[in-house]
Amino acid sequence: MTAMTTGSTSRADANRRRILDVALTELLRDPDASMDQIARAAGVVRRTVYGHFPSREALISTLVDEAVQALADADAHARAGVSDPAESVARSVLALWPVADRYRLLIALAQRTVTVQGIRDRLAPLRENKVRLLQRGLDEGVFASPLPAPALAYVHEQMLFAVMEAVNDGLLAAQEAGRSATVAVLTAAGVPASRATELVAGVS
Amino acid sequence: MTAMTTGSTSRADANRRRILDVALTELLRDPDASMDQIARAAGVVRRTVYGHFPSREALISTLVDEAVQALADADAHARAGVSDPAESVARSVLALWPVADRYRLLIALAQRTVTVQGIRDRLAPLRENKVRLLQRGLDEGVFASPLPAPALAYVHEQMLFAVMEAVNDGLLAAQEAGRSATVAVLTAAGVPASRATELVAGVS
DNA sequence: CGTACATTGCACATGGTTGTGCAATTGCAT
DNA sequence: ATGCAATTGCACAACCATGTGCAATGTACG
Numbered sequence: 001m002t003a004m005t006t007g008s009t010s011r012a013d014a015n016r017r018r019i020l021d022v023a024l025t026e027l028l029r030d031p032d033a034s035m036d037q038i039a040r041a042a043g044v045v046r047r048t049v050y051g052h053f054p055s056r057e058a059l060i061s062t063l064v065d066e067a068v069q070a071l072a073d074a075d076a077h078a079r080a081g082v083s084d085p086a087e088s089v090a091r092s093v094l095a096l097w098p099v100a101d102r103y104r105l106l107i108a109l110a111q112r113t114v115t116v117q118g119i120r121d122r123l124a125p126l127r128e129n130k131v132r133l134l135q136r137g138l139d140e141g142v143f144a145s146p147l148p149a150p151a152l153a154y155v156h157e158q159m160l161f162a163v164m165e166a167v168n169d170g171l172l173a174a175q176e177a178g179r180s181a182t183v184a185v186l187t188a189a190g191v192p193a194s195r196a197t198e199l200v201a202g203v204s
Numbered sequence: 205m206t207a208m209t210t211g212s213t214s215r216a217d218a219n220r221r222r223i224l225d226v227a228l229t230e231l232l233r234d235p236d237a238s239m240d241q242i243a244r245a246a247g248v249v250r251r252t253v254y255g256h257f258p259s260r261e262a263l264i265s266t267l268v269d270e271a272v273q274a275l276a277d278a279d280a281h282a283r284a285g286v287s288d289p290a291e292s293v294a295r296s297v298l299a300l301w302p303v304a305d306r307y308r309l310l311i312a313l314a315q316r317t318v319t320v321q322g323i324r325d326r327l328a329p330l331r332e333n334k335v336r337l338l339q340r341g342l343d344e345g346v347f348a349s350p351l352p353a354p355a356l357a358y359v360h361e362q363m364l365f366a367v368m369e370a371v372n373d374g375l376l377a378a379q380e381a382g383r384s385a386t387v388a389v390l391t392a393a394g395v396p397a398s399r400a401t402e403l404v405a406g407v408s
Numbered sequence: 409c410g411t412a413c414a415t416t417g418c419a420c421a422t423g424g425t426t427g428t429g430c431a432a433t434t435g436c437a438t
Numbered sequence: 439a440t441g442c443a444a445t446t447g448c449a450c451a452a453c454c455a456t457g458t459g460c461a462a463t464g465t466a467c468g
Contacts, residue, residue: 015445035425035426036426045446045447047428047448048444048446050427055427144397146383146387148375151375154366155370158362159362161362165362172355180351187349238455239455239457248415254457254458255415258457259456
């Protein structure tokens with residue numbers, strides 16, 4: 001019965017997984033990291049990487065797919081059945097935080113220019129969700145900003161990157177980062193600081 | 205007297221200037237733009253660019269120097285003799301806005317990884333000024349944020365990029381952008397929306 | 409006109425990266 | 439141990455970008 005290589009996903013799949021993981025951190029350090037750099041960092045020869053992925057494009061593309069998937073899942077799950085826009089944003093940011101941190105390279109690539117075509121497109125649905133949420137909050141008077149909802153969405157994204165950078169540079173404890181980022185984002189949306197802190201405390 | 209090639213800075217200097225300008229926009233479109241791309245875009249042959257700049261490094265480095273210079277000047281001038289931190293931030297952002305927009309590529313390169321070594325370093329003094337200002341505001345209770353001053357500085361920078369992107373993508377009118385960005389930044393620092401709008405109105 | 413200088417049009421060497429081919433080797437599981 | 443699949447270790451071709459050299463061409467200015 002086709003042995004199915006026991007439960008162990010064989011070392012092939014393990015390698016593939018490791019290559020993806022290493023590629024993530026390696027590309028974060030240098031978005032132009034070569035296949036050789038990635039391979040070496042994964043403890044493998046360049047040729048082996050090509051055994052798993054036909055091209056550099058394909059490798060990064062796989063990474064993008066995983067990232068989008070993880071982000072979409074986290075966001076959808078966090079906002080399920082929450083009606084208040086402020087609470088929704090709070091839950092969303094808190095849930096997205098660790099995932100976005102893991103994949104922040106790709107999101108950074110997404111907003112940069114000529115990398116893999118279509119990163120932006122693949123993130124578009126997620127972004128649109130956020131815009132709708134922000135718009136609703138603005139309409140209901142829960143949020144306040146001189147910026148239109150789509151611009152505010154950009155701002156929120158960038159703020160998350162900023163806080164991640166801060167953590168990275170040791171300016172902020174990783175423990176507090178998620179909550180701090182959430183409060184910061186809410187504040188930027190015009191939610192009074194007191195209400196923002198309260199919300200985050202209540203949600204987490 | 206040494207002739208000094210009349211008042212006209214000769215076409216050589218004009219070319220040099222145009223190469224720099226074009227390089228700025230070209231590198232903005234693609235941070236990895238080749239010397240050939242830049243040269244063509246400047247209506248010149250690659251070899252000519254090397255006549256003005258010994259290397260790609262040198263070209264970008266010149267750009268960085270100009271950017272840092274312009275930013276530092278604008279910031280210093282805007283904040284001269286202003287004591288209130290909130291007003292100081294307002295003036296600073298409003299003044300920095302057009303300059304940062306012009307040079308945003310470089311600031312983006314600065315926060316990204318392995319480009320020209322030392323972009324971060326050259327921007328450091330400017331950044332430190334901002335951190336001190338934010339710290340003072342936090343101490344005086346004018347600002348409020350769960351983030352420490354240095355992290356808040358990151359956030360402010362990134363917010364500016366976000367708004368620039370928004371303008372770039374047509375989500376926001378260029379006229380309003382500077383003021384909107386300023387209000388957004390102040391709001392993110394914990395200044396109440398009403399006070400922020402008031403400040404910006406009073407300053408511009 | 410003729411001088412000086414900037415620009416051009418090659419050509420060239422160099423180095424790095426991508427992607428492929430193939431034989432040899434390693435490791436796992438039966 | 440033996441077979442199977444993955445991994446390795448080259449070697450290769452193609453491409454692209456960086457810098458440099460040099461002769462020819464243009465262009466402004468006295």
